[in-house]
Amino acid sequence: MVTSDVVKETLNVAGLSTNVYTQANLRDKRTSEPVVVLFFLHGRTESADHIDPIARAAFSWAAEKGASSREALRDFIVVTFDQRNHGKRMVDQRGNLGWSKNADQHNERQAVDMYSTSIGALKDVSFLIDVLQSYVFPHDERTIGEWVLAGFSLGGHATWLALRHEPRIRIGIPICGCADIFALLERGADRLGVPRTAPYFPESLRALVRAYNPTAAPPGAFVGKRILVLSGADDTVAPWSASRAFVEALDVGERGRKEIMVLPGKHGCTDEMRDEMFRFFWEEALVTRQENRKCAL
Known part of the structure; x- marks a missing residue:
């Protein structure tokens, strides 16, 4: 694989420790062309440190692909951070546990904790979209022209939420995530004999789900979105069967794109999934086609 010098800078973004990965020569380029940001969200019980190799690999993959491509490419940045109650933001380890005998x-609060953490990631992404450019380019050297979101497991759940609620996220890649986390939680409760009532499933949580769940979105909510869904064929944690009906029926319209890949593997971001994520990111965000320029937010 072609190597690419990568610089990692950890910024204090109003109290949110944010990792920003760039090519070493990004700030030396004399251009005002907008850059692309790829957010990548880690999974449950993990941290931003776990996905550091993936963040770095994005640049090597792009360098190798670019070496054999004649297409003009956008510069990009990869951004990671610890999700709430994870990594350096850990408050209580029990909050990341599940129901158990x-x-x-x-x-006891598994459903509340997991859904709340997913919403928290959505809020963190929206917050960073609001302010990150001022931190990364304080002298107005460049602008950010496209925001892309990918995530694994818990990060995949949050990616679905962002595709539903964050209009500035046009391109999303949920990996081993579920568009209906709540249904996934209810199935898990049934297997363990946990009742679908308070305090496990309080009515206040159900109201939150009705407001946030992608499956409750009105018609047309995903029109224009460009989505790659990656699932493991043998995933028993977030099985493809839990999302299949919703995803297959999802309407992204003529200007949208929906690609579904059920690949070999269990609940993990395999090398094949990683490379398919990079490939979709390349096609949808990095290649400066006229169509992509018109669609960029």
Whole structure:
């Protein structure tokens, strides 16, 4: 694989520790062309450190692809951060546990915690879209012209939420995520004999789900979105069957794109999934086609 010098800078963005990966020569380029930001969100019980290799690999992949391409390419940045109650933002480890018959491992609030954390990631992404350009380019050297979001597992759940609620996210790549986290949680509760009532599923949570769940979106909510769905064929944590009906029926319209890939693997971001993510990112955000320029927000 072609190597690419990558610089990682950790910024204090109003209290949110944010990792920004760039090509070493990005700031030396004499151009005002907008750059692309790829957010990548880690999975449950992980941290931004876990996905550092993926963030760096994006540049090597693009360098190798670019070496054999005649197409003009946009510069890009990869951004990662610890999700709420994860990594350096950890407050209580129990909040990341699930329901269990073992009292020491049981988290009564699993449904509340998981759904809230997913919404928190959506809010963090929206916040960074609002302010990140001022931190990365304080002298107005460049602008950010496109925001792309990908995420694994918990990050994949949040990617679906952002595709639904954040209009500035046009391109999304959920990996082993589920468009209906709540249904996934209810199935898990049934398997363990956890009742679908308070305090496990309080009515206030159900009201939140009705407001946020992608499956509750009005017709046309995803029109124009460019989505790559990556799932593991043997994933039992977030099985493709839990999302299939919704995703296959999802209307992205004539200007949208929906690609579904169920690849070999369990609940993990395999090398094949990683490379398919990079490929879709390349096609939708980095190649400066006239169509992409018109669609960019």
